[in-house]
Amino acid sequence: MDLTIIWFVLITVLFIGFFFLEGFDYGVGILLPFIAKTDQERRIIINTIGPVWDGNEVWMITAGGALFAAFPHVYATMFSTFYLALFLMLLALIMRGVAFEFRSKDENKSWRSFWDWMIFFGSAVPALLWGVAVTNLIQGLAINEKMIYTGTFFDLLTPYTIVGGLTFVLVFAFHGAVFLMLRVEAAKTIAALRQMAQKIGIPAALVFVLCMILTYTNTSLFSSTLAALSLCTAAIVFLASYGCVFTKKYVPAFVLSSLAIVFTTIAFFAGLFPRLMVSSLNPDWSLTIYNASSSQYTLGIMTVAALVLVPIVLIYQGWTYWIFRKRVSGKHLEY
Secondary structure, eight states: OOHHHHHHHHHHHHHHHHHHHHHHHHHHHHHHHHHOOSHHHHHHHHHHHTTTHHHHHHHHHHHHHHHHHHOHHHHHHHHHHTHHHHHHHHHHHHHHHHHHHHGGGOOOHHHHHHHHHHHHHHHHHHHHHHHHHHHHHHHOBOBOTTSOBOSOGGGGOOHHHHHHHHHHHHHHHHHHHHHHHHHBOOHHHHHHHHHHHHHHHHHHHHHHHHHHHHHHHHOSGGGSHHHHHHHHHHHHHHHHHHHHHHTTOHHHHHHHHHHHHHHHHHHHHHHHTTEEEOBSSOGGGOEETTTSOOOHHHHHHHHHHHHHHHHHHHHHHHHHHHHTOSOBOSSSOOO
């Protein structure tokens, strides 16, 4: 198989891992100010992701690094195109990381409330911006023949991309609620989370379907059979996950919500292939895995490194989740 295709698939896998893991991570942060009424409850919720949130973010860094090494022209164009959006995302993520470490350093209620809202801000903003970015990539950007984005930041904000951003926020919030039902111990909190998931699931499903319709009318994604099937499958399994919440089948609900995110990611990458960034000015100016890739020699060295290191990373992260698999109670809270 062509090494460029292998690296396209690997980057797809990295983004699947990122959106799956960071999806419930962001979702927990989005729900934090609304689901927990007492400081003890909020500490319990934060501790469900406390040991793993930073590890989840490594998937984004790894995906960015792989993109830079395998497709440097895409990295350059993408990061200049989304420069302001990425700056806002980085600011939000910095505040989120600081909030996790600082909120419990002082018992003052105002202090803890401020950092709780920073966790919300640092979770909702990246989720929104990722949705906007992904839908922009599939819709097309004003990229000229020199692989330079000629538009402005506000050109990135269209009805379709805003709906895409809201879809990410709501789906991640639902994903986070289902995750928390598997991680907290108190029956009262689980009941509240179940009610929250039921409330979020309806607008999330509606916006998801709206995003699918706009994807059909605004992009060429459905011209790919794999992309179309994956996106339709994502919608079906998301609705099935919502149904499982009503029947209190929380493990299947989490598995299905995870699959919804996985299939959605597959759909967008399959719809892009072999492109990585679509030019709305001229299809021939789109950045593809062929005109934007590194040399075959570079890709060959990277492939060997990936074959050695990726399994180690997967084993380590799997071991981390196994160690912290037990439900979180009010005892021995770190955050």
